[in-house]
Amino acid sequence: LDKIGARLSTLDKDQADYIGVPQDGPFKPDHYRY
Numbered sequence: 001l002d003k004i005g006a007r008l009s010t011l012d013k014d015q016a017d018y019i020g021v022p023q024d025g026p027f028k029p030d031h032y033r034y
Contacts, residue, residue, distance in 0.1 A: 011027075
């Protein structure tokens with residue numbers, strides 16, 4: 001990722017609350033799984 005200048009960050013509590021997922025995952029709601 002350094003080669004293309006991308007950075008990974010962790011999901012913080014405010015972001016997790018906003019999108020309605022646990023901070024540690026899973027990041028998709030149950031109805032979205034296959």
